[in-house]
Amino acid sequence: MPPHPGSPSRTGLGSPGLARLLPPLPVFALQPLLGHIVASVAGRHPELFARMGEACHKHFLIDPTDLPVVLLLKPDPHRPELRAHNRGNTVGHDVRISGSFVTLLRMIDAKTDSDALFFNRELSVTGDVEAIVALRNALDDMDSTLADDVAATFGPFSRPVRAIFDFAERRP
Amino acid sequence: MTGLQKPELVCPAGTPAGLRTAVDAGADAVYCGLKGPTNARNFPGLNFTVAEMAEGVAYAHDKGAKVLAAINSFPTAGRTDIWKAAIDDAVSIGVDAVIAADIGAGAYLARTHPAQRFHLSVQAGASSVEAINYYCRSFGIKRVVLPRILTVAEIAELHSEIECEIEAFIFGNIGMMAEGRCLLTSYVTGQSTNMDGVCSPASHVHYAEDADQNLTTRLGEFAIDCVSCGQTTGYPTICKGRYDTAPKKGYYAFEEPVSLNLTKLLPDLMRAGVTALKIEGRQRSRAYVRAVVSAFRQAVDAYHAGADPDISDLLALTEGGKETQGAFGSKTWR
Numbered sequence: 001m002p003p004h005p006g007s008p009s010r011t012g013l014g015s016p017g018l019a020r021l022l023p024p025l026p027v028f029a030l031q032p033l034l035g036h037i038v039a040s041v042a043g044r045h046p047e048l049f050a051r052m053g054e055a056c057h058k059h060f061l062i063d064p065t066d067l068p069v070v071l072l073l074k075p076d077p078h079r080p081e082l083r084a085h086n087r088g089n090t091v092g093h094d095v096r097i098s099g100s101f102v103t104l105l106r107m108i109d110a111k112t113d114s115d116a117l118f119f120n121r122e123l124s125v126t127g128d129v130e131a132i133v134a135l136r137n138a139l140d141d142m143d144s145t146l147a148d149d150v151a152a153t154f155g156p157f158s159r160p161v162r163a164i165f166d167f168a169e170r171r172p
Numbered sequence: 173m174t175g176l177q178k179p180e181l182v183c184p185a186g187t188p189a190g191l192r193t194a195v196d197a198g199a200d201a202v203y204c205g206l207k208g209p210t211n212a213r214n215f216p217g218l219n220f221t222v223a224e225m226a227e228g229v230a231y232a233h234d235k236g237a238k239v240l241a242a243i244n245s246f247p248t249a250g251r252t253d254i255w256k257a258a259i260d261d262a263v264s265i266g267v268d269a270v271i272a273a274d275i276g277a278g279a280y281l282a283r284t285h286p287a288q289r290f291h292l293s294v295q296a297g298a299s300s301v302e303a304i305n306y307y308c309r310s311f312g313i314k315r316v317v318l319p320r321i322l323t324v325a326e327i328a329e330l331h332s333e334i335e336c337e338i339e340a341f342i343f344g345n346i347g348m349m350a351e352g353r354c355l356l357t358s359y360v361t362g363q364s365t366n367m368d369g370v371c372s373p374a375s376h377v378h379y380a381e382d383a384d385q386n387l388t389t390r391l392g393e394f395a396i397d398c399v400s401c402g403q404t405t406g407y408p409t410i411c412k413g414r415y416d417t418a419p420k421k422g423y424y425a426f427e428e429p430v431s432l433n434l435t436k437l438l439p440d441l442m443r444a445g446v447t448a449l450k451i452e453g454r455q456r457s458r459a460y461v462r463a464v465v466s467a468f469r470q471a472v473d474a475y476h477a478g479a480d481p482d483i484s485d486l487l488a489l490t491e492g493g494k495e496t497q498g499a500f501g502s503k504t505w506r
Binding site for chain 1 (some may be wrong): 186187188190192215216217218373374375377378379380381385389399402403404405406407429432455456457458459460463476488489490491492493
């Protein structure tokens with residue numbers, strides 16, 4: 001049976017070895033940065049929420065399979081949240097999108113087509129497909145890219161962060 | 173120069189940013205739809221408000237490109253006003269053509285806005301000289317978008333006998349169903365491809381991956397495919413699913429996940445008199461639009477100049493990593 005939307009699930013099953021070998025991270029240290037990123041993107045692109053419609057109220061689990069953490073996104077227009085959780089913790093969500101960090105980065109940087117990633121099995125989706133389709137289409141309507149916006153939140157360090165993204169995206 | 177007529181490159185856009193991307197990548201025309209059931213890509217987060225399409229028209233016209241409004245699903249009794257309003261809105265913001273399929277919508281367009289250019293959608297399924305000329309004489313259509321069931325030779329024959337321009341698909345999703353008449357989604361989900369604009373509505377699609385990365389795809393209560401780790405997959409549509417049939421198990425009983433790619437037939441299509449070459453994919457991302465439109469811009473320009481283009485990179489964007497010339501190359505396809 002497919003996972004039921006909204007059901008909690010453990011993260012990390014079937015993920016590559018490196019993520020499992022790394023010790024749990026002090027994810028609380030990431031929260032101020034993640035909160036700043038999601039607030040900044042929401043402030044720059046209020047039109048995202050209209051395009052997402054009801055999907056604004058869903059919980060999206062973003063699972064970079066080669067990292068020791070997963071991210072939970074709640075794109076509520078009034079109180080958007082992005083929180084990190086250690087892989088293996090139980091995290092309730094409506095829909096989960098999984099892929100390597102570089103795959104997810106290329107996708108949010110509009111460098112590669114998410115349908116093609118899905119066809120080639122580099123990206124997987126379980127749960128509320130309607131919600132993830134709405135999120136994908138809303139993000140795709142940005143003239144900039146989400147990766148650009150994330151880099152911009154680093155202020156004076158935005159160019160080095162952008163350079164790191166570019167370096168990562170060039171990896172085979 | 174080859175002396176061939178240079179065809180118009182007609183490109184998809186699901187969002188305003190997608191429209192700008194298509195125009196910037198070299199589209200001669202962009203087709204797009206309004207939010208709601210009036211077009212055949214009624215998916216969450218996709219399509220345009222009237223104001224967004226008006227901005228898109230201004231952007232495209234500023235760069236010398238056209239905008240074609242797809243209002244190509246079929247109204248049902250009691251809600252024809254939605255389609256009439258969409259036609260009125262599209263005309264009022266200055267789109268270059270309305271693409272319609274339904275004869276009621278077409279009659280309304282021809283009667284209410286006789287100066288508006290009318291393209292007959294692929295959804296109308298008009299494939300014979302008699303059918304196309306009927307639409308020309310009854311509704312004044314200026315162009316027919318041909319169903320993907322004809323060979324290039326048949327297109328050339330049509331061209332010599334019909335009274336309007338021809339637009340032909342050259343890349344993207346392809347199904348074997350009679351276009352505008354597929355009822356598979358309706359049967360399984362109760363929502364209609366043709367009347368609600370939703371082929372395999374996302375709300376009814378479920379994916380499940382087991383610990384060995386075997387992927388099962390369900391539409392509603394039906395499992396329509398299961399692929400093992402490393403195998404490519406396609407859109408979650410019934411026509412692209414695999415089934416256990418009497419002669420074969422795990423059989424693509426209708427159609428394999430594969431994309432149309434007519435790169436090598438472009439010169440033949442141009443010689444056949446095709447006025448416009450259409451790329452499928454309003455549901456795809458900006459990255460797809462940028463890559464495919466740029467590649468075909470180069471290809472069309474190169475063939476027109478008598479050169480041989482290289483657009484081998486497009487395979488990565490195809491459904492299931494596979495491509496076909498479909499019926500355009502041979503009737504032995506499927």
